Amino acid sequence: MNTASGEHARLILKLSSIAPLLQADTDALAGLPLRTRSLRAGEDIVLQGDSPTECCFVIDGLICRYILTSGGGTQIVSFHIPGDLPDRDSLHLPHLDHSIAAISQARVAFIPHEALQDLATRFPNIAVALWRDAVIDAGVFRQWLASLGRRNAKQRVAHLICEVFSRMADLGLADGDHFRFPVTQSQLGDALGLSSVHINRTLQELRAEKLIVWNGPVVTIPSLEDLSEAGEFDPSYLRLKPLSGQQ
Amino acid sequence: MNTASGEHARLILKLSSIAPLLQADTDALAGLPLRTRSLRAGEDIVLQGDSPTECCFVIDGLICRYILTSGGGTQIVSFHIPGDLPDRDSLHLPHLDHSIAAISQARVAFIPHEALQDLATRFPNIAVALWRDAVIDAGVFRQWLASLGRRNAKQRVAHLICEVFSRMADLGLADGDHFRFPVTQSQLGDALGLSSVHINRTLQELRAEKLIVWNGPVVTIPSLEDLSEAGEFDPSYLRLKPLSGQQ
DNA sequence: CGTCGTGTTGAGGCTATTCAAAGTATGTGG
DNA sequence: CCACATACTTTGAATAGCCTCAACACGACG
Numbered sequence: 001m002n003t004a005s006g007e008h009a010r011l012i013l014k015l016s017s018i019a020p021l022l023q024a025d026t027d028a029l030a031g032l033p034l035r036t037r038s039l040r041a042g043e044d045i046v047l048q049g050d051s052p053t054e055c056c057f058v059i060d061g062l063i064c065r066y067i068l069t070s071g072g073g074t075q076i077v078s079f080h081i082p083g084d085l086p087d088r089d090s091l092h093l094p095h096l097d098h099s100i101a102a103i104s105q106a107r108v109a110f111i112p113h114e115a116l117q118d119l120a121t122r123f124p125n126i127a128v129a130l131w132r133d134a135v136i137d138a139g140v141f142r143q144w145l146a147s148l149g150r151r152n153a154k155q156r157v158a159h160l161i162c163e164v165f166s167r168m169a170d171l172g173l174a175d176g177d178h179f180r181f182p183v184t185q186s187q188l189g190d191a192l193g194l195s196s197v198h199i200n201r202t203l204q205e206l207r208a209e210k211l212i213v214w215n216g217p218v219v220t221i222p223s224l225e226d227l228s229e230a231g232e233f234d235p236s237y238l239r240l241k242p243l244s245g246q247q
Numbered sequence: 248m249n250t251a252s253g254e255h256a257r258l259i260l261k262l263s264s265i266a267p268l269l270q271a272d273t274d275a276l277a278g279l280p281l282r283t284r285s286l287r288a289g290e291d292i293v294l295q296g297d298s299p300t301e302c303c304f305v306i307d308g309l310i311c312r313y314i315l316t317s318g319g320g321t322q323i324v325s326f327h328i329p330g331d332l333p334d335r336d337s338l339h340l341p342h343l344d345h346s347i348a349a350i351s352q353a354r355v356a357f358i359p360h361e362a363l364q365d366l367a368t369r370f371p372n373i374a375v376a377l378w379r380d381a382v383i384d385a386g387v388f389r390q391w392l393a394s395l396g397r398r399n400a401k402q403r404v405a406h407l408i409c410e411v412f413s414r415m416a417d418l419g420l421a422d423g424d425h426f427r428f429p430v431t432q433s434q435l436g437d438a439l440g441l442s443s444v445h446i447n448r449t450l451q452e453l454r455a456e457k458l459i460v461w462n463g464p465v466v467t468i469p470s471l472e473d474l475s476e477a478g479e480f481d482p483s484y485l486r487l488k489p490l491s492g493q494q
Numbered sequence: 495c496g497t498c499g500t501g502t503t504g505a506g507g508c509t510a511t512t513c514a515a516a517g518t519a520t521g522t523g524g
Numbered sequence: 525c526c527a528c529a530t531a532c533t534t535t536g537a538a539t540a541g542c543c544t545c546a547a548c549a550c551g552a553c554g
Contacts, residue, residue: 067389070479073397077389092382097484098389124371131378134385135339141388142314142324142345148395149440150320153510184532193396198510200534232317237344400542431500442543447502 007034007059007109014083014171018136019129028119029126034109039102041182046087046100054110055091058084061106062182065098066190076191078140079103079164079183083171088130088137091117104182104217139237148193151232153202156192158231161212165221166235177224182217206230254281254306254356261330261418265383266376275366276373281356286349288429293334293347301357302338305331308353309429313437314345323438325387326350326411326430330418335377335384338364351429351464386484395440398479400449403439405478408459412468413482424471429464453477 008030015021015029036059039045046052048068056063063080065087077098080086086100091113102108120127140163147156164181168174185203186196194202206212211227213220221227228234255277262268262276283306286292293299295315303310310327312334324345327333333347338360349355367374387410394403411428415421432450433443441449453459458474460467468474475481 065389067393067397069393069397071397075393075396077392089382089385092379093386093484094486095483097386121371124368124374127371127374127378131374131381132339134378134381135336138336138381138385138388139340139344141385141392142312145324145388145391145395146314146316146322148392149322149437150314150316150318185534186532190396195511196533197512197535201510204534236342237340239341432502433500443500444502444544445542448542451502 005034007036007057008032010059010083011057011109015126015129015133018132019125021125021129025123025125028123032111032115032119034111036107036109039106039108041102041104041106044099044101045108046090046096048096048099050096051094052087052090052096052113054112055085055116056087056100057109057111058082058086059107059109061108062103062180063100063106063108064103064187064191065100067098074190075193076187077144078137079191081164081168081171081173085130085133088133091120091130103187136238143237153192153194153198154205155231156194157188157199157202157206158211158227159233160188160192160231161219161221162224162228162231162233162235163238165219165224166238170238177222178213178218178220180217181219252281254283254304255279257306257330258304258356262373262376262380265379266372268372268376272370272372275370279358279362279366281358283354283356286353286355288349288352291346291348292355293337293343295343295346297343298341299334299337299343300360302332302360302363303334303347304356304358305329305333306354306356308355309350309427310347310353310355311350311434311438312345312347321437322440323434324391325384326438328411328415328418328420332377332380335380338367338377350434383485390484400439400441400445401452402478403441404435404446404449404453405458405474406480407435407439407478408466408468409471409475409478409480409482410485412466412471413485417485424469425460425465425467427464428466 011032012021012026012029016026034057039061045056045063058080060082063084063086064076065078065080066074066076068074078086087096090096120130143159143163147159151159165174165179168179173179185199189196189199192199203214207214210222211230213222259268259273259276263273281304286308292303292310305327307329310331310333311323312325312327313321313323315321325333334343337343367377390406390410394406398406412421412426415426420426432446436443436446439446450461454461457469458477460469
């Protein structure tokens with residue numbers, strides 16, 4: 001009925017990589033109304049406390065979710081790359097407990113809650129894909145908790161770089177040993193619970209040890225093995241098990 | 248068909264508080280095979296790396312999930328009270344990225360993955376309840392991240408106490424202004440990314456300011472308002488919005 | 495009675511912070 | 525093409541928060 005545009009194709013690709021979808025499922029997804037929007041770097045998409053009526057789907061660029069503390073601090077709780085649905089949970093939340101913003105220049109598409117909710121109700125496979133997507137998210141949160149709670153600055157940076165690289169490589173968004181990660185050192189600090197000054201010194205150490213090369217927005221990882229060891233990174237938490245008893 | 252035992256009733260109560268269930272849904276839940284087990288304090292239930300074939304449901308006592316770092320550190324990533332399904336996500340994970348253990352003496356029930364998966368497939372309302380349960384979990388993770396990343400020791404302790412108290416009060420497990428929270432100071436440190444020594448001093452401060460009273464396993468909160476302010480705690484992230492377009 | 499787990503206290507040290515300033519792009523308007 | 529503004533990185537110095545190590549107190553328990 002509806003020819004899938006590039007955006008629809010990307011969404012279908014993403015969800016079908018999480019849970020197996022049938023023709024009927026992908027057809028339904030292809031018919032979703034999408035409203036695309038371009039964003040400047042730093043622009044907010046949804047604010048803490050909002051009750052959005054749409055879900056945001058990342059087409060291009062880097063997006064983050066963050067929480068403001070009353071002392072004026074910022075805690076970035078996740079980074080989102082093309083294919084992600086940063087506020088998938090807003091389907092169920094009365095008020096967002098966090099804001100969503102574009103880190104770099106970005107392009108996103110908005111999907112009305114109603115439409116997505118409707119699909120999730122009528123197409124169980126789609127609901128399962130969204131649910132399972134949330135499960136991966138939770139695994140990432142747990143690893144971040146382990147970083148902020150029990151890893152030192154060098155390990156935190158190394159772990160984060162490994163995580164983002166792995167997720168990008170998975171979707172074909174990395175180019176060999178390097179990838180675009182256009183964050184400032186201050187944003188890195190806000191993600192890892194450190195000051196920008198300390199991030200700067202930690203990056204210098206990592207560079208001196210040839211564990212990373214950071215050129216503008218491009219990060220190069222000479223040896224993923226070495227960096228993984230430095231950040232005690234084990235990628236298994238990023239992958240789901242194949243569905244049993246379904247398909 | 249099957250008369251719901253106390254355990255089944257508790258599970259049904261919990262899930263129906265998250266998403267509306269119909270008679271058919273609750274009947275199906277009442278028929279779930281449950282294997283109960285008693286645990287000593289400190290006993291592990293599932294280990295990091297395991298591939299459990301059952302989900303664990305908390306009937307009584309305090310349970311936690313934790314991650315071990317290679318340096319020997321422990322990061323507790325969540326506490327679980329009666330009614331919780333600590334390893335609900337194991338339905339989708341090939342290998343657990345964390346361990347689960349009993350903090351206090353506890354009683355849990357195990358539900359085979361197969362049976363729960365089957366119910367989720369056949370009864371969409373049950374799948375939605377489980378999914379939404381995962382969404383709350385994620386909100387709690389985000390708040391923990393904000394604590395570990397951007398709040399000081401006193402705020403972290405205050406926030407955690409408020410969170411656990413609120414969750415318990417919600418389920419009728421708190422008694423007025425006090426509740427059972429049988430954690431050691433060392434475990435508190437492992438949850439909040441602090442040393443037990445520093446937890447000890449922080450608790451002394453909070454006691455001196457009459458923000459908490461800690462008597463053995465029982466915590467009393469003289470003024471929830473004051474403690475919430477000290478921990479910049481806002482309970483709204485613990486609650487879901489009512490489902491629209493479904494019932 | 496000794497042992498173990500837990501809470502408490504002190505001293506010293508390290509990690510990371512804050513404040514401050516200077517250096518380096520990059521862009522903008524005249 | 526220069527003057528200027530803005531954003532980000534880098535460096536230094538002083539300080540604070542939290543950690544580690546160590547010791548001791550106390551109750552529970554075999």
